Amino acid sequence: MAFNSNNLTISRPNYQFWTIVVVLGIASLCALLSFFAEASVAVFWLIGLAFGVTVQRSRFCFTSAFRDFFLLGQVRVLKGILAGLAVSTIGFAVIMSMSSPNPAFGSPPSDANILPVGLSTLIAGTLFGIGMVLAGGCVSGSLYRMGEGYIASWVAILGVITGLFFLNQTWNWWWDNLISRETPVWLPAEFTYTGALIITTIGLLSILYVSVWKERKVSAGFTMPQIKKLTTDTQPTNSISEIFSYLKKAFSKEWNPITGGIILGLLNIILFIRFRPLGVVGEISRWSTSLSNSLGIPTPYLDGMDLLGACAPILTEGASWFTEGFFLNTGIVAGAFCSAVFAREFKLRIPKSPIRYVQSMVGGIVMGYGAGLGLGCTLGAFFSAIPSLALNGWVYAVGLTIGAYISVQWVKKFS
Amino acid sequence: MSDNQEVEILDVRGEICPYPMIRTNKELDERDPAPLTLAVLTDHPPALSTIPPEAMKRGYGCEIEEIASGEWRIQLFKA
Numbered sequence: 001m002a003f004n005s006n007n008l009t010i011s012r013p014n015y016q017f018w019t020i021v022v023v024l025g026i027a028s029l030c031a032l033l034s035f036f037a038e039a040s041v042a043v044f045w046l047i048g049l050a051f052g053v054t055v056q057r058s059r060f061c062f063t064s065a066f067r068d069f070f071l072l073g074q075v076r077v078l079k080g081i082l083a084g085l086a087v088s089t090i091g092f093a094v095i096m097s098m099s100s101p102n103p104a105f106g107s108p109p110s111d112a113n114i115l116p117v118g119l120s121t122l123i124a125g126t127l128f129g130i131g132m133v134l135a136g137g138c139v140s141g142s143l144y145r146m147g148e149g150y151i152a153s154w155v156a157i158l159g160v161i162t163g164l165f166f167l168n169q170t171w172n173w174w175w176d177n178l179i180s181r182e183t184p185v186w187l188p189a190e191f192t193y194t195g196a197l198i199i200t201t202i203g204l205l206s207i208l209y210v211s212v213w214k215e216r217k218v219s220a221g222f223t224m225p226q227i228k229k230l231t232t233d234t235q236p237t238n239s240i241s242e243i244f245s246y247l248k249k250a251f252s253k254e255w256n257p258i259t260g261g262i263i264l265g266l267l268n269i270i271l272f273i274r275f276r277p278l279g280v281v282g283e284i285s286r287w288s289t290s291l292s293n294s295l296g297i298p299t300p301y302l303d304g305m306d307l308l309g310a311c312a313p314i315l316t317e318g319a320s321w322f323t324e325g326f327f328l329n330t331g332i333v334a335g336a337f338c339s340a341v342f343a344r345e346f347k348l349r350i351p352k353s354p355i356r357y358v359q360s361m362v363g364g365i366v367m368g369y370g371a372g373l374g375l376g377c378t379l380g381a382f383f384s385a386i387p388s389l390a391l392n393g394w395v396y397a398v399g400l401t402i403g404a405y406i407s408v409q410w411v412k413k414f415s
Numbered sequence: 416m417s418d419n420q421e422v423e424i425l426d427v428r429g430e431i432c433p434y435p436m437i438r439t440n441k442e443l444d445e446r447d448p449a450p451l452t453l454a455v456l457t458d459h460p461p462a463l464s465t466i467p468p469e470a471m472k473r474g475y476g477c478e479i480e481e482i483a484s485g486e487w488r489i490q491l492f493k494a
Contacts, residue, residue: 067432152429225478226479227479228479254460346484347485349429356429360431
């Protein structure tokens with residue numbers, strides 16, 4: 001097969017035009033939301049958009065952080081996650097110490113992602129880890145890749161909705177046999193805030209040490225090739241186009257994952273100051289129950305769910321479809337879409353081999369089941385739980401690691 | 416390398432990590448004799464940082480070229 005790249009021409013998008021369209025579109029939707037719904041909805045929409053842009057630009061993929069450690073010895077994104085966790089841990093500690101100044105007495109902050117911890121947490125994390133590697137993305141990762149045009153990620157989210165359906169149907173068994181006997185462990189209640197921060201710091205530094213050690217061992221002496229671009233930057237001709245060229249530079253360049261992680265950590269803090277930490281699964285669980293109810297399969301009463309926080313679904317009869325979570329999730333898709341279009345990376349990506357659809361669907365189902373059981377995904381049960389100084393975040397992370405390791409062995413063998 | 420030269424192509428467009436990298440590795444590892452050159456077409460940006468190191472481990476040199484909006488060609492050649 002002959003291949004000639006000279007024959008391919010591309011049209012350059014007009015950045016200035018699209019910037020204005022996107023900014024005006026976002027602003028007018030925010031105004032509409034604040035006018036017709038609650039103002040909080042606009043905040044979730046903006047945080048979702050910012051999240052989508054950040055993960056798209058920094059190619060922030062929780063799955064790759066766990067998977068590539070085993071598969072390639074690459075730890076670029078893992079370092080970004082550690083940076084994000086470090087930033088948000090400090091912010092979360094400040095926020096929680098204001099609402100619960102005496103952690104040893106009274107109940108822990110109800111909005112933080114503190115969950116019963118035990119075998120169920122480990123099983124949930126392991127299932128999630130297996131599913132995300134198979135599907136090629138976690139729940140938030142698949143959401144933003146939906147916006148980038150990956151059809152496989154649309155299939156994966158459909159799988160997650162299906163997995164959450166299976167979980168909701170079997171939840172009461174897990175509740176009766178495991179979760180109702182497990183109790184939350186909130187580190188500040190046991191060791192004070194100082195102790196909890198020291199433990200978290202030691203934990204994060206140990207992971208950093210192991211990952212840098214692995215990186216030095218595996219990838220010493222490689223230099224990455226430069227990417228030859230199709231277009232060259234033109235000099236701005238007037239002041240306005242110079243200002244737009246700053247935007248173009250910032251949003252068409254790839255961001256370092258550490259920058260990405262720090263921004264995600266800050267977004268998490270902003271959302272937690274007024275509302276609750278980042279999490280996307282509770283809302284998808286609500287979609288799943290609405291869908292199954294309308295198909296005539298009712299969701300049983302979920303025992304104990306109203307006692308749990310994090311990404312426990314809030315199922316209110318007759319409530320509006322357009323909840324805060326709805327706008328967070330769709331904001332992630334929309335933000336990634338705008339960012340991908342702006343950086344000339346949007347494209348409908350349609351897998352050619354049928355097995356990929358099966359892998360995305362099955363991976364999505366396993367991951368959805370795990371996310372329902374663990375009351376959160378890599379965001380809610382991990383990225384928001386460790387900064388909540390809750391033990392469940394660490395146990396879930398161990399599960400994710402075990403699951404990713406198992407799944408990497410399968411994927412290597414059978415594809 | 417001339418653009419008009421006949422080169423072998425592995426088209427992994429549409430696929431998500433880790434599959435583009437795994438399929439490239441299989442192509443390099445399991446073919447007998449191993450290919451002297453291979454052009455991998457991908458539209459998955461993360462593959463640009465996973466395929467090159469794996470190919471270099473196997474003794475290949477590597478060039479990356481954007482061929483269209485959101486598409487790249489990773490040219491591997493026995494160094």
